[in-house]
Amino acid sequence: MTSEAPIALALGDPAGIGPEIIAEAWTQRARTAPAGGAPHPFFVVGGPAVLRAAVEARGLDCPIVPIAEPSEALFAFSAGLPVMAGLDAPYTPGSPSEAGARLALASLTYATRFALGHSAAALVTAPIAKAELAKVGFANPGQTEFLADACRLPYRDAVMMLAGPSLRTVPLTVHCALAEVPGLLTSELIAHKARIVAKGLTRDFGIERPRLAVAGLNPHAGEGGKFGDEEARIIEPAIRELQDEGLDVTGPVPGDALFTSRVRGTYDAALCMYHDQALIPLKALEFDEGVNVTLGLPIIRTSPDHGTAFDIAGKGIADPGAMIAAIRMAAECAAARARA
Template sequence: MAVAGPAGHAPLAVSLGDPAGIGPECIAEAWARRRDAALPPFFVVHGTELLRRAAEARGLTIAVRAIAGPEETAAVFDGALPVLGARDADYRPGEPDGEGAALALASLTDAVEFARKGTAGAVVTAPISKAELARVGFTQPGQTEFLADACGLPRENAVMMLAGPTLRTVPLTVHAALSQVPALLSRELIVHRARIVAAALRRDFGLAGPRLAITGLNPHAGEEGRFGDEEIRIIAPAVAQLREEGIAASGPHPADALFAPHARAGFDAALCMYHDQALIPIKALEFDAGVNTTLGLPIVRTSPDHGTAFAIAGQRTARADATIAAIRLAGQCAARRLPA
């Protein structure tokens, strides 16, 4: 999988996520483990006092220091967790409210803007509560769509990929009822998103000839039409078109066999027909190291592949490994976008 790229990118901007969730404490622990984890410099957007309290609740003795601009991050990072922005909120783990949702939205909005302006090398987003954010004006289905809108791109150009140490998966349809998936699939959808995935694997992951495995929709990939014909009508023609374009695509593969250890060695990313087909294997195999990264954007964006976990926030039981992995991957991808 990916290895570290060259240094030299701007510091990373990290958004708080919902302050009642595990995001703030995981960010604090990521900074505390920065040396052992070999993390690049990053700053958090807003929440100086909240982060202090989250660190204390986790039993961490760390310094948190306000900075005036991203350019101060490098000088501060070795001795304190840098925080940029004056907005704050009370730390009430496990008790989401409107004040916290407003802070989460402000942190996300400003972090993305730093990345868009180039003063941040990438944005790392901690988990949000979509239901809480909806109460304060968040209209997108999730952060992926928010990023697309903020970058002025069609939402279909922002592609979610889940990346772990041994597996990368892409859901071609995301937040849709399973009954709606067959109607949402098309040859054009598969080809469009596969092109974006292949380009991102080359640009951000350093893979010269990325290999894409494309799943079937039905059991046994339809078994020649006995269990559904989407493979024959839609998926196989899409694979053929991709191969004609020079993309190393294969499939449609039966999804129940694609994620076995010997099979995973044969592809660099699996493109899956629906949400759970992509997320179940990554969460089963690499729950604590899975990273959600958005492909197709002019900026680098990553996020830990888990939710707010309100039920365990502030109890010192949440693992920070996925947050650390998201920060590390953001730095690697940002480094690969530097001019040669």
């Protein structure tokens, strides 16, 4: 892995806010720089006409510089936003279309190939509309699963982590009904994903000995079995197994205490039992800077932790903070891997 290549950005659904916040990220590129460093050059895979229209609609000073190869972004980045030509669609903010979905899928596919082929140091994905992509043959539940397939890994090896300046959370079960969660949780699943998280924090974030906190499932972490036995039967055995392997793991911690300011300073990532247990605190604390990071892949992938926001697309009010944070984190992770 090299950090010298540019970062590839997948456009996302062109009818969403992706194009305008990508362009805004280039105009505020100083904010995408890792602490004490310079901005890492990035480029967009496809959509030059979409991006020009988004720039005009938002009133930005952001020249679009066509490129033919990822390496050209290293030289073009100072002059404008480098964009690979050849893939495009009409710009219809707020009105998703089949043409836009095809562009989103093509952009994601080629950007992933660039990352896998090491011509991109990392991959940043703008938000997609899964329902629209399904209409053009996208068979995966989401971009994370698409990337796992592209990397020839089982879905469970691609672990979603939500990260902000003061908190990192990992949902151990993701897109499923809350009623299904107890049946999906196993000691083996918890231990497997915890190992991936620990390795990812070391490899991509430079944390030599990661501290993991594991949440309880039930109120008060079960309160000795009064409110459920999943803690004693499933969660505690996984924690003991991980501790026996030498990992710094604590828990199960009651969910209502895990995210208090005092407790947040005692761990590097919180492993949560279900989607909202992980995402509600992250979005409450870090909404404008929340980043979705995929751990366990041979490539680096980050994404803003929000959706397409079709309702505000093209209105010039979308906040680019999460996209800027996603690009900055991708650059930081690429540098960490290069040092390893």
